Amino acid sequence: MTPRLERDAATGVAVVTLDREHRHNAIDLATADALGAVWRELRHTEDVRAVVLTGAGTAAFCTGIDRGVDVPQPASPYSADDPLIAIGPKACDLWKPVIAAVNGMACGGAFYLLGESEFIVSSETATYFDPHTTYGMVSAYEAVYMAQRMPFGEAARMSLMGTAERLSARRAYEIGLVSELAAPGELLPAALRAARTLAGFPTEAVQGTVRALWSAKQAALQQALAQAPALIALGNLAPERQAELFAGRRESRVEPRVR
Template identity: 70%
Template sequence: MSVRVETDETSGVAVVTLDRPAKHNAITVEMARDLGVVWRGFRYADEVRAIVVTGAGDRAFCTGIDRAAAAEVPQPTSPYTIDDPLVAVGPKANDLWKPVVAAVEGMACGGAFYLLGEAEFVVAGEGAAFFDPHTTYGMVSAFETVHMAQKMPFGEVARMALMGTAERISARRAYETGLVTEVTETGGALAAARRAAAVIASYPTEAVQGTVRALWSAKEAARSQALAHAPHLVTLGNLPPTRQAELFTRRADGYRLR
């Protein structure tokens, strides 16, 4: 199983780890299903009061959908529908309102934002880098930008989405723009996220979950409307898969860090 779950019943903290380090923790269709099962299961696990989500290894938190897996998902011909295997990989999409802290080391890009966008806050190691490659390869960044627009200023989200692989946001810049709430030394993000989650888990769970729900209700209407438009924008704006593959093969991922 490429999604690993460890629970410390003493602290009340569970750690969910994307466990494909050799593939930069890219998400397969099976992993997407497993994540949904994990999040829904936590709703019934009273011993779990806060959760940390992270990626195995130090090279990447997650680089989004595994391209081979994406090719296996049949798509309807209508431009008004799309079968997105990542649409329900996050906790909020699975009706989980226990607090989630994301711990990021290395790259976090593309579909990783489905998870980061549904975490309460993000802790990152100094070497973390955030970017969105969609436009570089002829794909619309819709779901990702909607998620990130809840956490970053409009201009920062727009720049990241439109610059594609030409630019990556450093952990320090992510902290300055509000995407990241704490920057640690490289390799220290998970420990810091665990500490924060343990503090939250020590408080009365009803008050904590109510606070999480209140925070999300402030943006939920706009977020839901924006996500409803995303499938149509993707189906209308994406290049055919063969052209995407050509661009992926041809383009070098030279970039500058900011």
């Protein structure tokens, strides 16, 4: 079952691992539901005071929605049937600190998770990109989340350049998206080190601080996210055309520029 949840009562830290390595930790509908259930469970788990979120293997942290998933299309542009909308901890009302440990690729729907983490520890070999525009899709939720965490120009470039470019871990660190770089073998220990520190503090103070930090931007974030369904309905190509572009891109094997 994915995700995998491991709790250490001695340190007060839980590790949530996206465990679909064979699919680059892409999220199917069952995983989306399970992630929401994990965050809700951790709200009520008193011996967990901090969380590390990571992906299985070294190839990818998460590559967003599994393209094999048949997502029902809303009958109206005023309706939203986004299967990833509630996969993040804040969407599930969890205010214990969540540290993302990013290994390999983080792209597309991964930003729902990164956007709701307190900070990111990244492998030096990780890359970040948003493929939406390449495949005729509007990057709405993802772009909004990243615009909250990155300089606007950097968020705009990543959201618009699609699969043509990838943001290196070093560049992500330089612009403030990533708070710490670690060698691939040291990624999880680095994230756990920070999580154990937070778990050792009084949890009421830590959670209150998390809530205060998010209150600084929550109004603007929610206002921006509210525009997403209509923008997606207006701008997305038909699913069949998206699939054609995806297949063509795979066949062309164009190597992205890493900057």
